[in-house]
Amino acid sequence: MSETDLLDAAAAAGTAMEQAVAVFMLHPETFGESVAAGYENPLAGYVAGRGGVLGEATGATVSAVFAVFEPNGLAAMWEQGVAVRGAAGAAQQYWAQAADFGRKYLAGAEGLDRIAALGEKVITAAPPAGLPLFAGWRAMPLADDAPARALQVMFVLRELRAGVHFNALTNSGIAPIEAHMLNKGPQYAAMFGWPEPYPDGASKKDRYAEVEQLTNRRMAEIFAAALDPAEAAELARLSAEALASLKANVPG
Template sequence: MSNPDMVAAAAGTGAAMGEAVAVFMLHPETFAGSVAAGYQNPLAGYIAGRAGVLGEASGATVAAVLAVFEPNLTAALWDEGVAVRGALGAAQQYWEQTAEFGRKYLSGAQGLERIAELGEKVIAATPIAGTPMFAGWRTMPLADDAPARALQVMMVLRELRADVHFNLLTVSGIAPVEAHMLHGGAEYTKMFGWPEPFADGADKKDRYAEVEQGTDRRMAEILSGALDSAEADELAKLSADALEVLKANVPS
């Protein structure tokens, strides 16, 4: 596989895993599970659960790590969320929710054991420098059953890609609002807590494309450190197949 092919495999894997984990994170069942676990505001459960692996950090620190969210809102949701179960308790709750979602909606997909096997090779071989969310999530114990384990592995790799992307975005000089507007428009930008009016970032479109391409290139380098060309291609294909099964099984 040539380098462009490895980049394509990294992009395909990242897109499929990113969407699969987003289905879990944004689904009403996940929010309901957070409420049932004691989080009156499910968004506080989301922020505390997702960032809980950072430990008993300040809201400002969490906002700095989750760089594309509006920082004041992030800090407030973090403070509200960690008051319920603490940081690591929130992470454990979210981890268990991830596993259960995989059990419910990934069962029946082909190659789940292989997704976990290949993904774990990448996780084990990847240095943690500059990737705080990945560094935290990679220490969490994985479930034994294939559907749960596969979605958990996808989540860890999604956080790795997010860390890489956030780093490149930050040094690019593109503001989070501009990035959101270029990527998904106004409604998408609102999801991250930013208030209007929104700068559209139109003058940074080419720079944003470079950030996206740089993310794929770096992830290709990471995959190359753990997988051969056939394995990288296999992971991309299996991840795409698993996403299709997940979307078909999850109620709208």
């Protein structure tokens, strides 16, 4: 496998994992479970759940870590969410929800044990410095059964890539709202709480492409420290297949 092949494998695995975990995070069933767990606003359950591994932090601190959300709204959702069962309790609740989602909708996928085994090698090899959400989530205990464990491993690896990307984005000087506009446009910007009018960031298009390249290069380095080329390709392939299985099984 060439360096380009490794870059492609790391990028493909990252894309598949990001999308698979997003299916869990954004699904109405997940929001409904958060409401049932006591979070009147399910988005507050998401923010407190995902950020709960940071501990009893301030909303401003959590907003800085989440990086690409409108900070005032994110801070408000954090404060609302942690009022329900605290930071650690929110993280534990969200982790259990992720496990259950995997059990329901990933059980028929092939290679789940391999996704977990290969993914855990990457998680172990990755240095946590500057990656607080990744550091917090990789310390959480993983489920024993393959479907739940595979989705949880993908969750942790998603936080790894997100943290690497956020660091590159911050250092680039591209504002979060500009990144949204350069990536998925105004609908995505609105979903992350940003008010109009939106700057288009067009003058930073080339710089944003460099951020993506830097993210993929760094992830390829992390993969290379943990996996041989065949394993990297296998993880990318199995992650894509797991995503396809998840999309086929999850109700619309």
